[in-house]
Amino acid sequence: MSLKYALVHEWLTPQATGGSELVVQEVLQHIEADVYALIDFESTNPQSYLFGRSIGTTFLQSLPFARNGVQKYLPLLPIAIEQLDLRDYDVILSSSHAVAKGILSTPQQLHICYCHTPMRYAWDLTFDYLSSSRMGRGPQGLITRYLLHQLRQWDALSANRVDYFIANSVHTARRIWRCYRRQATVIYPPVNIERFPFQTQKEDFYLTVSRLVSYKRVSLIVQAFNQLGLPLVVIGTGPDLEAIRKLAQPNVQVLGFQPDSVVEQYMTRAKAFVYAACEDFGIALVEAQACGTPVIAYGAGGALETVRDIRQHPNSGTGLFFQSQSADALIEAVNTFERSKNSFSPEQGRLNAAGFAPKIFGDRYLAFLEQCQEGYKSQFSPENFKFPQAYSP
Template sequence: MGHFSVNLKNRLRSFHPFKLTVPLKYALVHEWLTPKATGGSELVVREILNQIDADLYALIDFESSNPDNYLYKRQIGTTFLQNFPLARNGVQKYLPLLPLAIEQLDLRQYDVILSSSHAVAKGVLTTPNQLHICYCHSPMRYAWDLTFDYLNNSKVGNGWLGWFTRYLLHHLRQWDVISSHRVDYFIANSQHTARRIWRCYRREAQVIYPPVNVAECPFLREKEDFYLIVSRLVSYKQVSLIVQAFNELQRPLVIIGTGPEMPYIRQIAQPNIQILGWQPNDVVQKYMARAKAFVYAACEDFGIALVEAQACGTPVIAYGAGGALETVKDIRNCTDTGTGIFFPEQTAAALVTAVEKFEAYQDLFNHDQIKEHAYQFSTSVFQQKYLSFVEQCVVNKTISSQKV
């Protein structure tokens, strides 16, 4: 951590908005802590804990008992869902109970509540004297943007059970909007997410990109003759679309990841496509560094994998929507500094055209420039911006409380 961050961290610990001689007490609230939860939101939680001395809370926790996890033996507050059957595999199955569960966390002893939310974490109950800062990865996807995907791809989306599910999602959206007013300040992980926060909650959000460990990504200038996708194999990630395109292109494609769409993807993939399933991080990084290009067809709120690929000096072929528009520079518009190429529609035909365009522009990519571009999303940048924003929020809370 740099000198600035050390000083800022110490100031955050010592500055109290009401009693300047008493250190602040922080709580950090996240949705769930399980071995299967390893995405960008978990990276944000880890980095916040590295910077701020906070007590940790979640709906469920199965990581503090995991010897391989950095949270091993840490005391973590949980809810009644902790003891529910099959909770370890995901509490989403108890969706109607999530708002009730998060509201049972008693956080009255804390001065500052930090939440890391993509579902219900922002809905914790707070008092007027507390400051609540929410890092929002996304408004609840299955209640908003992905409602119809969720219904169409779920067993509970049809018949009378489907109507009951729609009724539950209707009330979940109402709770989601109401609970957004419990937050004093929102942080969004991208401009795309900030626009979604405004659309769903009518709340402004400060954009601070999530931390990406770009320094740990291996860099290679010489690439091999294969394309790569690293993703969970779920419907909205559109991996089957990528497979269809590469079936037509007959270019070598490597797929890393697992999920419910694995059987279907194995069924339709032709011999030019290699499916490796889940792989440890060191294997993933080696493939990212060696790949000719990283291919991504989902509309992501941010898309950490896109940045990691670029940190390896690997150009990106991505669907031109969402967070990708903020992390990738299309070489057709930025000849000297381009880091990838976009395709305009989530169709196999559009991706086929994009791959062919990529190969036409392939010799123009500067792999060193691609790596340099990724460093604006580094962990150190997140540290400085997040801690600075928290400090400013504390100052604002102090000023407003003194006026009362």
């Protein structure tokens, strides 16, 4: 008997085109599943892989300004995801960076969650969120803190609804353990490396591509290059765009949003790709390496799993790390790169990026799915049932 699958993601909009959406797209290449989300504005988008597809949504779909993102309705997200009725499915696959893992299920259903990150604004980025938003100040700040406290409680509780966790990096697996006390299997997300042209000849500019929000630390990069006087191109948009434009000196070009074709060309031609955020995975770092472009990155989070520091890997290095999120540390790393730039092999970057190709993801995801189905069927059969042993790292 064939199993019936549901795939649940947080939100599907033309603005949401990051690594989590690539996971959804790749999973649907291999598994025939009905798709659900808090909101969906992709099935009506002719440029989307979901165009024309029937997608189940929640009451958030009809709320004002939902198309621009449901984060403004943060307190309603847990309630909304719990309204999706998936009782007709045998297997639930959630792709979660906020609340998708909180879907309600029955004891007969298998729930596998690909966790891109535990909800950042409820955990790691709570104080960034409070300090950068007017909602974090004054009397309303007390209400915001209480709501985030409630959200953390729900988030930890809803982790118990997942049978098996997949993490997109070892860094994320550690965070899953820290927040939920749950073990996770690491399967790196797919990176479409064939989309990025490989080029050995580079031009005399540095590049960063990022959403312009505070935790990405793009302002730190601009401050460092203001002092260095070296050419930097900044691509991306977000609430910090105007502040970054005002901060930039003449040697820094802030291009704002650019289509994929333009991003690919800049990434191919850049002398090096610069990144200052602590990412759970960091797909842009792999994309840069696919172009043969070295990476200068903050040495924390997923970057430690995707970039090889040439000081530790002289023959296969693909980048350099700096050890603190400060302009001085980045300046030192750029100066080190300028002295050693001829030591980098573009071919090594492409070779390293190939380890994150979609086929590798697909093979590992399907193998893990099969393993979970067999384990779940065996463990919870009446004759074999016993409570799982507690995991300790």
